[in-house]
Amino acid sequence: MNKIKFFLCFLCIAVNASAQxxxxxxxxxxxxxxxxAPIQNGILVVQNGVILSVGNDEKAIPANAEVILVNNKVIMPGLVDTHSHLGGPEGGDYSNPINPEARAMDAIDPTSDGFKKALAGGITTINVMPGSGHLMSGQTVYLKMRDAKIIEDLLFTNEKGVYGGLKMANGTNSMRSGSGFPGTRAKSASLVRELFLKAQAYKKKIEKAGKDSSKMPERDLAMEPLVEVLTGKRVVHFHTHKSNDILTVLRLSKEFGFKPVLHHLSEGWKVADEIAKAGLQASIIVIDAPGGKMEAINLTLETGAKLEKSGVPVAFHTDDGITDSRLFLRAAALSVRAGMSREKALEGLTIVGAKMLDLSSKVGSLEKGKDADFIILSGDPFSIYTKVEQTWVEGSKKYDISNPADRAFLTGGYGVFSSDRGEFHHHGDEEEDTKSGN
Amino acid sequence: MKKSFLFLLVSIVSPIYLLAQIAIKAEIVYPVSAAPIKDGVVLVENGKIKAVGKATEISIPSNYKIYESKTVTPGLIDARTLIGMSGVLNIPVDQDQLEKSSPIQPELRAIDAYNPEEALVKVAREYGITTIHTGHGIGALVSGQTMVTKTKKGNTDEVVIKPFSMLAMTIGHSVSEKFSSPGTKAKQISMIRAELMKAQVYMKKMLDKDSTKHPTFDLKMDALSKLLKGEVKALITANKAVDIMNSIRLSKEFGFKLVLDGAAEAYRLIDEIKKANAEVILHATMARNEDDMLNMTRESASILTKAGISVSIESGYEGYVPKTRIVLFEAGLAAAYGLTFDEALKTITINPARLLGVDSRIGSLEVGKDADITLFDGDPFEYTTNVTTVLIDGVVVYDKIK
Incomplete structure (x- = not known):
């Protein structure tokens, strides 16, 4: 019996090793x-889940390498989606506007077929955000699109030693009639300021205690992630649309010394210079048409171009189910339509997002030693006719358009998707708007 | 004296000002009704198309203002939308597409609610969409009437082409979500049948030669009579196969003209749809594939077109962000998923023009048709291509350079 176990175990290792x-x-x-710069007739070599070399020198191909010809194709890094709701992250409930202790990872279904959409769209790294509808919806989670049975299979720990940020919001998103919820913008800001003052005091107690555990304050699940924010370990991902709300975030950032990533930014174009001056980064959503809610009526395709011009680092996000992960390249392409440079648009799909998540040492560009996350495209990344043909994660192929089962997730069809995906049901009272058709 | 002078001034100046004579030169002109023309020219005079052809064969009169672009198409048509009815703000005061006081209200006219100044009408116009089929929404068994209108500014009575185009109906999950009754599919169909039977009786009485025997004029019955007489079509939003079949069964029982709207699972019922002579408007596939649209596929337009069904593409309805889809983008996606370029262009030009019964005026670049024209700086469907100029009735309503 033990012998069999040992043999099986040995087999596993052997198979794994030979595959790697x-x-x-x-x-x-x-x-x-x-x-x-782009490399014509390029050669990408990967092994053991990481990149061995990128260039165009044939000599870089090891003698024992399997060579896959990809003439006329385009290869770029796996895409980084800085804001998504795939897998059903939920987050805080509506008993309270401030839920720093709620973790998206405790809710996400790692086997959700929503993640198949991500792979079909070339996305390999995702920041899944809880919420929305709170000042603080909870802790976000950084995921790598590996095979998964349990959420731990997907967790992607960053350079700061955490695998998530903290989701915040302001404007009308978090204003609602519920216990403790703010009814105005000023109240929203004051609630958050009080919270950070509390977190500062808690942090001070910890620092004062030093190594003396008897002087340590009692553990506080809500305060712990906030202390991580104040020390710069955990990034705040801040949903903010209107120019006045964006400026409020800038004010909070200055007062408490944290550097949030600004998300959505429908009116970011109005305050691009202010954002640049504050040294903050922008993760933007690109949507076909304005409206649908008050915060988004001044939304324009030009946001990316205007932010670029002011020198703000710009990444894109899907906010799936608001936009579709399968069309993530389109967000950048439409921004190019409206004046963004191709170069910055490509960076916005990859390295800029990776930096926002403190993951750029591992993903976001094709460099020796980085994770072998890449996509093979049929043509120009910004053409509507281009398809993501293959998506590779850590050296193994996770999506192949030539496989009908994979392709079905790209096109949709009868019985392809299950009806219980989580990405459509996260928008709190806004969901009611969706459903009411009114 | 003063009045007549003013009149004289207006009558001399306005036709020249409003209906300037325009020549459009492009690397490729897509007339839709004919093969693409390389190095083509379109001449516009008094709001109509005067000539379409090769630059070498058409001489441009010296008093014509010239617009140049890479590509030119007919003004685009959105086969079904709620813009102008369902506003950009998405708050109760700008949502006029669905009256929830009763599930069957065929008497509600779109022209009484349509707002030509709505922000989203401008958005559509600037993407080269010059005509829309808009009106009452999804979510009621009969939500009201639809209309066909140009997207130009002006009061509704001036811009509308067809004040009463179709009756907007819905069969499916969304109806039972919005009304306490009908609560089930069977109840939905029985309620529609009962109302149409009443209309049959009303119509028969109205045909009586003895006018004293006519029933009292009834707005609801009158609107349904128009459907039964074939003067307007039924636009039935039905996405699941079972709801599409229910629509076909109703159309057969009452002999009305059926347009299937949304039609997410139409690809499963090709033979049935063809047999029923039903027309099809496919919903924007960039919409979220939830609820009744769960089984939607990006290849629907291609599958149906290959089967010989004429497909029109609609922006349809969005209840949240974005408040509307853009048919230019949607047709492009259809082209990326199996349709040829020409077929995809037809889904937002001549196909909806025919379906809406306005193809004598719009839907292709042909001599004598309305000068509704869209100019692009590249392949119209490419993400990175921009609309440069839009004309409606011979007037430039959008010019990117300005």
């Missing part, structure tokens, strides 16, 4: 490494 050891070279594509 042989280098694979992708030869002939136009490669956008992102950290440098």
């Amino acid at each position: 050891q042989k280098p694979v070279a992708f030869k002939g594509a136009l490669i956008y490494p992102i950290n440098g």
Whole structure:
């Protein structure tokens, strides 16, 4: 019996090892490494889940490598989606506007077929956000699109040692009639300021205690992530649309010394210079048409271009189910339509987002030593006719358009998606608007 | 004296000012009704198309203002939308598409609610959409009437082409969500049948030669009579196969003209749809595939077109962000998922023009048709291409350069 177990175990290791050891070279594509100029007839070599080399020198292909010809294709890094709701992250409930202790990871279904949409869209790293509808919806979670049975299979720990940020919001999103919820913008800001003052005091107690555990304050689930925010370990991802609300975030950032990533930014174009001056980064949503809620009536495709011009680092996000993960490249393409540079638009799909999540040492560009996360495209990344043909995560192929079962997730069809995906049911009272059709 | 002078001034100046004579030169002109023309020219005079052809064959009169672009298409048509009825703000005061006081209200006219100044009408116009089929919404068995209108500014009576185009109906999950009754599919169908039977009786009485035997004029019955007489079509939003079949069964029983709207699962019922002579408007596939649209596929337009069904594409309805889809983008996606370029262009030009019964005026670039024209700086469907100029009835209503 034990012998059999041992044998099986040995088999596992052997299979794993052989699958991992042989280098694979992708030869002939136009490669956008992102950290440098595009490479014609490029060669990407990967092994053991990481990138061995990127260039166009045939000598870089190891003798034992499997060579895959990808002539006329385009290769770029796996895309980084800085704001999504795939998997059903939920977050805080409506008993309270401030829920720093609620973790998205405790709610997400790691086997959700929503994640298949991400792979079909070329997305390999995702910041799944809880909420929305709170001043603080809870802790976000950074996921890598590996095979998963349990959420731990997907967790992606960053350079700061955490695998998530903290979701905040202001404006009408978090104003509602519920216990303790703010009814005005000023009240929203004051509630958050009080909270951070409390967190500062808690942090001080910890610092004062030093190594003396008897002097440590009692553990406080709500305060702990906030202390991480104040020390710069955990990033605040801040939903904010209107220009006045954006300026409120800038004010909070200055007062408490944290550097949030600004999300959505329908009116970011109005205060692009102010955002640049504050040294903050922008994660924007790109939507076909304005409206649908008051915060978004001045939304424009030009947001990316205007922010770029002011020098603000711009990443894109899907906010899936608001926009579709399968069309993530389109967000950047429409921004190019409205004046953004191709270069910055490509960076916005990859390295800029990776930096926002403190994951740029591992993903976001094709560089030696980074994770072998990349996508193979049929053509120009910004063409509507281009398809993501393959999505690779840590050296293994997770999506292949030539496989009918994978392709079905791209097109949709009868019985392809289950009806219990989580991404459509996160928008609190806004969901009521969706449903009412009114 | 003063009055007549003013009149003289207006009558001399306004036609020249409003209906300037325009020549459009483009690397490719897509007339839709004919093969694409390389290095083409379109001449516009007095609001109508005067000539379409090769630059070498058409001489441009010297007093014509010239617009140049890479590509030119007919003004685009959105086969079904709620813009102008369902406003950008998405708050009760700007939502006029669905009256929830009763599930069957065919008497509600779109022209009484449509707002030509609505922000989203401008958005559509600037994407080259020059005509829309808009009106009452989804979510009621009969929510009201629809209309066909140009997207130009002006009061509704001036811009509308067809004040009463179809009766907007819905069969499916969304109806039972919005009304306490009908609460089930079977009840939905029975309620529609009962109302149409009443209309049959009303109509028969109205045909009596003895006018004293006519029933009292009834707005609701009158609107339903128009459907039964074939003067207007039924626009039935039905996405699931079972709801599409219910629509076909109703159309057969009462002999009305059926347009299937949304039609997410139409690809499962190709033979039935063809047999019923039903027309099809497919919902924007960038919409969220939830509820009745769960089984939607991006390849619907391609599957149906290949099966010989004429497909029109609609922006449809959005209850949240974005408040509307854009048919230009949606047709592009259909082109990326199986339709040829020409077929995709037809889904937002001549196909909806025919379906709406306005193809004698719009839907292609042909001599004598309305000068509704859209100019682009590249392949119209490419993400990175911009609309540069839009004309409605020969007037430039959008010019990007300005």
